[in-house]
Amino acid sequence: MATSTYTVTGMTCGHCVGSVRKEIGKIDGVTSVDVDLASGLVKVESAAPIADADVLAAVDEAGYEVAS
Numbered sequence: 001m002a003t004s005t006y007t008v009t010g011m012t013c014g015h016c017v018g019s020v021r022k023e024i025g026k027i028d029g030v031t032s033v034d035v036d037l038a039s040g041l042v043k044v045e046s047a048a049p050i051a052d053a054d055v056l057a058a059v060d061e062a063g064y065e066v067a068s
Contacts, residue, residue, distance in 0.1 A: 001031070002049040006042045007067040008059055013037070016064070023058040040067070 008020055017035045024033045024044055032045040044055060059066050 002046050004044045004046075004050070004052070004055065006044070006055060006059070007040045008035070008042050008064050009040060009067050010064040011035075011037055011040060016062075019062040020059060020064060023062040024055060027054050027058055 011017060011020065014037070017037050020042060021033045021035050024030060024042065027046075027050055029046045029048055029050055030044060031047055032043075034043040034045075036042075042059075044050070056066050
């Protein structure tokens with residue numbers, strides 16, 4: 001099992017959290033997505049390591065950005 005943590009900016013409500021969780025959850029191999037609205041932290045668990053680019057693309061698709 002692999003775990004990665006990202007900081008996502010621009011989320012302001014529960015709908016935002018749901019959108020980010022849904023898009024990241026579509027990535028092959030992702031088993032869990034935990035989003036903390038207050039801090040912007042997104043914890044992604046997967047069966048095997050996933051590419052950061054895939055997560056960044058999913059967050060972008062949801063309409064948000066990963067902080068650098």
